[in-house]
Amino acid sequence: MRVLIIGNGGREAAFGKKLAQDKRITEIFFAKGNAATENIGTNIYITEISELLHFAKREAIDLTIVGPEAPLVDGIVDEFKKAGLRIFGPEKKVAKLEGSKAYAKNFMKEFGVKTARSMVFNSFVEAKEYLQKESYPLVIKASGLAQGKGVVIAEDFDEALKTIHDFMIEKIYGDAGIQVVIEEFLKGFEVSIIAVSNGKDIFPMISAKDYKKVGNGGIGANTGGMGSLAPSPDFTLIHNRDFLDNILKPTLEGLKDNYLMFTGFMFFGLLVTENGCHLLEYNMRSGDPETQVLMELLDNELADVIEDCIDGREINLKFKDEKAVCLVLASGGYPGHYETGYEITGLEKVQHSSVFLSGATNKAGKNFTAGGRVLNIIATGKTFDEAREKVYADALPVKFDYAFYRNDIAKF
The missing domain is CATH 3.30.1490.20 (ATP-grasp fold, A domain)
Structure with a gap:
């Protein structure tokens, strides 16, 4: 198989690493990718839907996976499907559930999805x-x-x-x-549930936790995510049943009633209170940095999961009996103003973790910062403490000017 992955973050690098372990995958292209993905496959520096469509036709791409939300909202899936190409993601009319929080809230109210x-x-x-x-x-x-x-x-x-x-x-x-x-405002803890849809049903993965606030202790501005772990230690079987009954089931009914069923990822951002699970938001793609930990634990071949979804087959998701932790190293000033172009050193000293560069670029064999969230360090272990120790030990030798990260990922 020849695969095209659209996006340039740690999520796309995690997809790429997982797919590269599958011997059936002969070539992986990233549009536009980053400094990490060029070590997994080939980066192509095009972003326009028409150009990506032309590339997929010319290169006989067997499968396209869409990472970020913008191309989904812009209708990339519709255009690829019109051309008879296999692509994993929702059509434009479905992506509106992420593209417009107002539309999503009205959808939740109409179909009785438990929300604020x-x-x-x-x-x-x-x-x-x-x-x-x-x-x-x-x-x-x-x-x-x-x-x-x-x-x-x-x-x-x-x-x-x-x-x-x-x-x-x-x-x-x-x-x-x-x-x-x-x-x-609802008081409780947040949980991320990422699921896949085969056009007929929705199959949730194990739970994950995303650390959204920039500062230790969950203070400061919201970010795209300063770290993650899976499975969420606070999300119980009782919580999961509440999610299935009061959020996933009415969501599925609403999608079917509105002729919005699709094949792709679906993200449920939950807030768990003393009164159970409430849906904060839908994302119509996989999360970042949750994907990074979930791909480390997924026991299925990712290509099998996606191909089975596209072909409408039943999905049986399997995960390793381990814990995974992801730490994000960011540029000073993020999520506000920050500067880029600083050399990243020490990556060769990472011993126990996977490293996914995201906001980074490679010039003449050296890596430089190019975004707010610069890189992800991910490790697994039998316990969260074991995985956490690996991640933080491997973060120590990694350096770039004005780098910072939270010190409490997987502590609470």
Whole structure:
């Protein structure tokens, strides 16, 4: 098989590493990839859907896997399918469940998916009036795609007002924030459930935990993820049954009722409270950095899972009886302003972990920072403590100017 993976993060590198272990995979292309993926396959520096379609035809690509959300929302799956090409991901109309949080919230309400009470606003004035009447804290979300950063927990009216002004008037996330979702704050812990769909049913993987806040102890701004682990130690069998009954089942019914069934990944972002599981959001792709730990534990061949989904066969997911931990090393200033172009050294000294460069590029045989989340270090063990010790020991020799990471991944 010849495979094309679209995306340039640690998630795509994790897909690539997993597929490269399958002897049936003869060649892997990444569009546009990063410094890690060029050691797994071949990076191609094209991003336009029309160019990717032309490339897939010319190179006789057998399977395309879409990593990030933007090309899905832009309709890449629709175009590839029109051309008779095999691609794993939802069509544009389904990807809207991630592309518009307002649309997703209305979907949840319509089909009885357990979620937080919320309101959607297109008007700054109406949103402000609503904020004056509510109790705090409140959660404010940019409705569109904001790379995982368009969510603020406002502790009081002043912070909430500044947030909607930043989103709707200042447009700090462009058009993604001109419509906002304001919802009640729920207290509990977050869980990521990534599933695959075969067009008829949805098959969840083991649970994962994503550390979204930039600072130790879960403080500071939201990020794309500063680390992850799997399986989530706090997610019990009782929680899982609640998820299946009150979130996955009504979601599946809603997809079928709206003729939205698809073949691809589906991400359920959960908030588990004393009253059970609530759905925070859908992502219509696999998560980053959750993919990194899940691929380390997946016992199936990834190509088999994807091919069976596309062909509508039953899926039997199997995972190793181990724990996995991922640590993200980031550029100083992230998720705000940061500088790039700093050389990354010490990677050859990593002994017990896998390393996936994400926000990095290779020049003349040397690696340099090129993004906010620069690289992922992933290890497995019989216990979380074992996996955690490996990850943090291997992080010590890895250096680049202004590098930082959280010290508490897999501690809580």
